[in-house]
Amino acid sequence: MALSYEFSIGSVRAREKSLFTSADIEQLLSYKSVDEVRRFLIDKGYGDGSDIDEIIADHTEKVWDYLKSVAPDITVFDPFFLVNDVHNFKVTLKGTMSGRKYDELIAAPNTIDPEVIKQSVEHKKFSLLPDWLAKPAQEAYDIIATKGDARESDAVVDKAVMQETLRITEEFSSDFLKQYFRTQIFYNNIKIALRSSRTGVTADYLNKAFCDVAEFRKASVISAALKGSEALTDELSKYSEYDCSRAMEKFRLSPTLFEKFVDDRLILLAKESCKRTSEGAEPIIGYYLGCEAEKKVIHIITSGIRTNTETETIRERLREIYG
Numbered sequence: 001m002a003l004s005y006e007f008s009i010g011s012v013r014a015r016e017k018s019l020f021t022s023a024d025i026e027q028l029l030s031y032k033s034v035d036e037v038r039r040f041l042i043d044k045g046y047g048d049g050s051d052i053d054e055i056i057a058d059h060t061e062k063v064w065d066y067l068k069s070v071a072p073d074i075t076v077f078d079p080f081f082l083v084n085d086v087h088n089f090k091v092t093l094k095g096t097m098s099g100r101k102y103d104e105l106i107a108a109p110n111t112i113d114p115e116v117i118k119q120s121v122e123h124k125k126f127s128l129l130p131d132w133l134a135k136p137a138q139e140a141y142d143i144i145a146t147k148g149d150a151r152e153s154d155a156v157v158d159k160a161v162m163q164e165t166l167r168i169t170e171e172f173s174s175d176f177l178k179q180y181f182r183t184q185i186f187y188n189n190i191k192i193a194l195r196s197s198r199t200g201v202t203a204d205y206l207n208k209a210f211c212d213v214a215e216f217r218k219a220s221v222i223s224a225a226l227k228g229s230e231a232l233t234d235e236l237s238k239y240s241e242y243d244c245s246r247a248m249e250k251f252r253l254s255p256t257l258f259e260k261f262v263d264d265r266l267i268l269l270a271k272e273s274c275k276r277t278s279e280g281a282e283p284i285i286g287y288y289l290g291c292e293a294e295k296k297v298i299h300i301i302t303s304g305i306r307t308n309t310e311t312e313t314i315r316e317r318l319r320e321i322y323g
Contacts, residue, residue, distance in 0.1 A: 003072040005280060011070050012287045018045070019290050019323030020297065028301050029311055037302055052302050056295055063291050064109050067284065076172065076281045077109070077288065079165045079181055084110040086161040089117050089129075089137060090154060096121050097144055132167070136160035155192075155209035162188060162211035176273035176282050180266060185213045186242045187262045189221070194251070197225040197232040215241040256317060264320045267293050271322060290322025297321060 031037050047059035084107040095102030106114050120128040126137040136157050143153040162185045169177045192209050206222045224235035237248040251258035274286025296319050304314035
């Protein structure tokens, strides 16, 4: 019998109760060792494993198995997993050309079989890949082979995945997905610009790297980025699109606070849209994003513990949660 969104949403609403609460976050912040965090996660039923990475990997696999079992149309998650496909291509390409092992770096879930990617790279048969990646993959390979420029090679396939993500989401009926990924890709462009303004790049590189997305002023950003970091932040501070001016306020204080601002803006979009609707795919997507937000919280807290960072500093870095 085909699954219905009515059934799926009811199931997801029940599962949402197991997501982290503010009390859980405070409990995690009280711990002084990573092992205490590990025991908390196991006791909560978050996942199993001998260390944090294993527990998170176990949790990720279980979440994906659950989503596949309840989602009427699992393709709504494709835009989230395309980035894993490109990651897998990049590590396969670099691993193959350098003769280094890369199997442990393969990311899941994905939409392209990693074995297909492997065969495409090893045999230089990029036509094995989906149309959206085939030509950029060939170009990325040629750049590595002739120039040895990993940054430019990455930029080509990173742009391809952003373009494909926008194409897919524009075909969905979900306004939330459209706004979510437009926001994400807008800020992906901004992050590229910020990095490039500090390292020195050409306009040609930025044109290759930037993805055209609604309300992104590509020409102005390229012009400012070529003048340096200060000129770029001054320019971006004038933009109201996607709250860019506020993002720049955070960036001037700290790049970490800028990253937090972007992550929080995305999860708040999910909370505003996915928690308030009782139909369609949004509630299921919201649950998935809630699980992803939890992983960031765990990583930030455990990283802070390992580096003996003050609790209040860790707290300032924590992202919004969905629960």
